[in-house]
Amino acid sequence: MTGVLIETQGLGRDYQLGETTVRALRDVDLKIARGEFVAVMGPSGSGKSTFMNLIGCLDRPTAGRYFLEGADISQLGRDALANIRNEKVGFVFQTFSLLPRTSALDNVAMPVLYGGKSGREGRKKALETLEAVGLSDRASHHPAQLSGGQQQRVAIARALVNDPVLILADEPTGALDTRTGLEIMALFQELNRQGITVVVVTHDPDIARHAKRIVGFRDGRVLSDEAVANRADARTELAALADAAAREAAQ
Amino acid sequence: MNFSATLAVALRALRVNALRSGLTMLGIIIGVAAVITMVAVGAGAQDRVDAQIQSLGSNLIIVFNGAGHSRRARLGAGTALSLTEADTRAIANEVPGIEVAAPTVRRTTQLVVGNLNWSASIQGTTPDYLVARDWDIDSGRNMSEQDVRSTAKVVLLGQTVVDNLFLNADPLGASIRIKKVPFTVIGVLAKKGQNSFGQDQDDIAIIPISTAKKRVIGTTARSRPGSVSSIIIKVRDADDMFAAEDGINALLRQRHNIRPGQPDDFGVRNLSELMATRAESNxxxxxxLAAVASVSLLVGGIGIMNIMFVSVTERTREIGLRMAVGARPRDILWQFLVEAVTLSLIGGLIGIALGLFGAGAIARLAEWPMLVQPSSLVIAFVFAGAVGIFFGYYPARKAARLNPIDALRYE
Known part of the structure; x- marks a missing residue:
C-alpha cells in the first residue's frame, strides 16, 4: 500500500463575498504519499482550512484538479462526495463534535450506519474501534460524562470506524491541555505506524513537530514544504512528563 | 442509513425535547380528536335517521284527503272526503309495483281496562297496514280479512298502551273498552319508538276499519261508508317510488273525475324522500364540522413545520457533522421527514384515542347518538401522516441542502 494517495494540480478555491472575490487558495500542487504524517501550518486566513475541506471532500475546488487514490474527484456530485467521506476519510475536529446525549458507542457507530450497514453491525464495529483507542469501558457513557481527552478519543474512534485511508484532524489538540494533547498525538503517531495517512492542521509548532513533514501555507499558497528533522515522539515526551511529575512528588 | 436507524435517531431527537414535541403534537391531537368526534356525531345522527326511516316502514307512500270546502270557504288539507276504500283497492290492483295499500281512519279516544284508562290514537285499518309499516307482532296475531268483514271487536295494542293499561299483566285475550264497547286484545305490536317528529308510535290501538267506523268514529261525516282519511301504501322496490307516485296520482285523478288543469282533491307524500332530505342535511x-376540524389539523401542521425549522436551525452543527461522516443529502432529508411524520403520527394516535373517549363521553352525557366507523379512524391516521409529510418536507429539504462546511462552522 505505497504510492501517491493525494495529488492536487493547480488547486484553487474562490469565494464570492458580495461583489468581491476572495481567493482562499490558489495554484496548490501537492502530493501526499500513503503512510505519510503531514502537518499543515499557517496563520488564520492562510488557506489551510480551505485546503483541508477540499482534500476531505467537504468542498469542491473552483480551479485545478484533485486526485484521491488516483481518481479525479474534483467535479463529483454531493452524493458521491458523501460516499467518499464515509468510506475513505475520517475527520477529527477541535471541538470533538460528538452528538450530545448520545452514547460513545452510538457516536462511533454513526458512520457505519451511513455506510448502509445494520445497527447491529454498527455497534459491533464501534465497540471494536473503541477498544482500539482504549475506551471500551466507556462505550455507554454520554459525551458530558467523559473528559476532553476521552471525548477526542471517541471522535478519533468515529473517524477510524470505517477503516479510512486518510485521517484529517483540524486542530485536534486545540481544546486540550498539553498532557492530553500529547496523548492524542501519541495515538495519531501509533495509527500512522499502522499505515494510516494522517494530515493534521495546526498553528502550534510543538504539535507540528510530531509529523514527518510540514507544509506551510500563507495567503492561499504553499509557502514551505519540508521534512521534519528532529521528529518528536509523543510517547517519549509523555514518559518524560511522568518522570518529572514523579520526581516532583518524591521531593 | 436504514429505516430503523433513522427512526431511532428521530425518536431520540423527539425525546430530548419531550415538552416541545408534546406541544407541537397538540395541534394534530386536537385536530384528529375533533375529526373523530365530529364524524362520530354525524354518523350517529345519520344512523338515527336511518333507523327512523326503518321504523316508519320502507318505501312508504301516504295518500291523504285534499282540502274540502264548505260553500266557498276552503277548509284545509284532509278535510275533503274524497278518498275511499274503493280507491285503496284500485291502487293496490291497478298501479304497478305496489305491494300493499291499507286504508286508515283515525281518532284519539279513551281506552279503559278495569280501573285504568288511557288516551291513545285508534287506527281503523286492514291487515295490510302492518305489512306496509314493516311492523312486527310481539305476541298474538294480526287481524284477518274476516275480522274486517265481520266488524269484529278485536284490537292490536302498541307497547305504550300495554305499559299504561296492563302494567305487568298479560294483555292477550283481555277485554278492553273503547268508547264503552268491549274489544278483545288479539295481539301486541313490537316496539317502534319515536318517529322522526318525536311522536310515540307505540301509543296506538289498531282495530278493523269496519269496526272503527261503526263503533268508534261516531256519527261524523268520517263515518260515511267507504270514506277513509288516508291510504298507506308500500311500494315493492325503492327504485319504483317515483313511478308509483305518478301512477297513484293519475289513477286517483281519473277515479275522482278531475279534469286537466283542475287541482287535486288529495295529496301524495313520499316519506322516504322526506327522510332522505333530513339525512342529507345531517x-x-x-x-x-369535519371541515372545521380539518382547519385545526392544518394549524397543527403549520406548528409542526415551524418547530421543524427551529429544530433544523438548532441542529445545524449536527447536520454538518453527519454530512462530514458520510450522510448524503437524502439521508438528512429522510431523518427530518421521519421526525416530522413521527410527530404527526403519534399525535394522530393520541388524537384518535382522545376522539374515541370524547365521542363516548358525549354519547353518555348528552345522550347523543354516536357511531364510530373504523374507516374514519384509518382516514384520520393517514391524514395526520400526510400532514406530517406535507409540512415536514420543506424544513427537511432545507436541512438536506445545507453546505457541510457552513453547517460545521455554524454557531
Missing part, C-alpha cells in the same frame, strides 16, 4: 352538517 350529512352537510357533519361535513361542515
Amino acid at each position: 350529512r352537510v352538517l357533519s361535513i361542515l
Whole structure:
C-alpha cells in the first residue's frame, strides 16, 4: 500500500463575498504519499482550512484538479462526495463534535450506519474501534460524562470506524491541555505506524513537530514544504512528563 | 442509513425535547380528536335517521284527503272526503309495483281496562297496514280479512298502551273498552319508538276499519261508508317510488273525475324522500364540522413545520457533522421527514384515542347518538401522516441542502 494517495494540480478555491472575490487558495500542487504524517501550518486566513475541506471532500475546488487514490474527484456530485467521506476519510475536529446525549458507542457507530450497514453491525464495529483507542469501558457513557481527552478519543474512534485511508484532524489538540494533547498525538503517531495517512492542521509548532513533514501555507499558497528533522515522539515526551511529575512528588 | 436507524435517531431527537414535541403534537391531537368526534356525531345522527326511516316502514307512500270546502270557504288539507276504500283497492290492483295499500281512519279516544284508562290514537285499518309499516307482532296475531268483514271487536295494542293499561299483566285475550264497547286484545305490536317528529308510535290501538267506523268514529261525516282519511301504501322496490307516485296520482285523478288543469282533491307524500332530505342535511352538517376540524389539523401542521425549522436551525452543527461522516443529502432529508411524520403520527394516535373517549363521553352525557366507523379512524391516521409529510418536507429539504462546511462552522 505505497504510492501517491493525494495529488492536487493547480488547486484553487474562490469565494464570492458580495461583489468581491476572495481567493482562499490558489495554484496548490501537492502530493501526499500513503503512510505519510503531514502537518499543515499557517496563520488564520492562510488557506489551510480551505485546503483541508477540499482534500476531505467537504468542498469542491473552483480551479485545478484533485486526485484521491488516483481518481479525479474534483467535479463529483454531493452524493458521491458523501460516499467518499464515509468510506475513505475520517475527520477529527477541535471541538470533538460528538452528538450530545448520545452514547460513545452510538457516536462511533454513526458512520457505519451511513455506510448502509445494520445497527447491529454498527455497534459491533464501534465497540471494536473503541477498544482500539482504549475506551471500551466507556462505550455507554454520554459525551458530558467523559473528559476532553476521552471525548477526542471517541471522535478519533468515529473517524477510524470505517477503516479510512486518510485521517484529517483540524486542530485536534486545540481544546486540550498539553498532557492530553500529547496523548492524542501519541495515538495519531501509533495509527500512522499502522499505515494510516494522517494530515493534521495546526498553528502550534510543538504539535507540528510530531509529523514527518510540514507544509506551510500563507495567503492561499504553499509557502514551505519540508521534512521534519528532529521528529518528536509523543510517547517519549509523555514518559518524560511522568518522570518529572514523579520526581516532583518524591521531593 | 436504514429505516430503523433513522427512526431511532428521530425518536431520540423527539425525546430530548419531550415538552416541545408534546406541544407541537397538540395541534394534530386536537385536530384528529375533533375529526373523530365530529364524524362520530354525524354518523350517529345519520344512523338515527336511518333507523327512523326503518321504523316508519320502507318505501312508504301516504295518500291523504285534499282540502274540502264548505260553500266557498276552503277548509284545509284532509278535510275533503274524497278518498275511499274503493280507491285503496284500485291502487293496490291497478298501479304497478305496489305491494300493499291499507286504508286508515283515525281518532284519539279513551281506552279503559278495569280501573285504568288511557288516551291513545285508534287506527281503523286492514291487515295490510302492518305489512306496509314493516311492523312486527310481539305476541298474538294480526287481524284477518274476516275480522274486517265481520266488524269484529278485536284490537292490536302498541307497547305504550300495554305499559299504561296492563302494567305487568298479560294483555292477550283481555277485554278492553273503547268508547264503552268491549274489544278483545288479539295481539301486541313490537316496539317502534319515536318517529322522526318525536311522536310515540307505540301509543296506538289498531282495530278493523269496519269496526272503527261503526263503533268508534261516531256519527261524523268520517263515518260515511267507504270514506277513509288516508291510504298507506308500500311500494315493492325503492327504485319504483317515483313511478308509483305518478301512477297513484293519475289513477286517483281519473277515479275522482278531475279534469286537466283542475287541482287535486288529495295529496301524495313520499316519506322516504322526506327522510332522505333530513339525512342529507345531517350529512352537510357533519361535513361542515369535519371541515372545521380539518382547519385545526392544518394549524397543527403549520406548528409542526415551524418547530421543524427551529429544530433544523438548532441542529445545524449536527447536520454538518453527519454530512462530514458520510450522510448524503437524502439521508438528512429522510431523518427530518421521519421526525416530522413521527410527530404527526403519534399525535394522530393520541388524537384518535382522545376522539374515541370524547365521542363516548358525549354519547353518555348528552345522550347523543354516536357511531364510530373504523374507516374514519384509518382516514384520520393517514391524514395526520400526510400532514406530517406535507409540512415536514420543506424544513427537511432545507436541512438536506445545507453546505457541510457552513453547517460545521455554524454557531
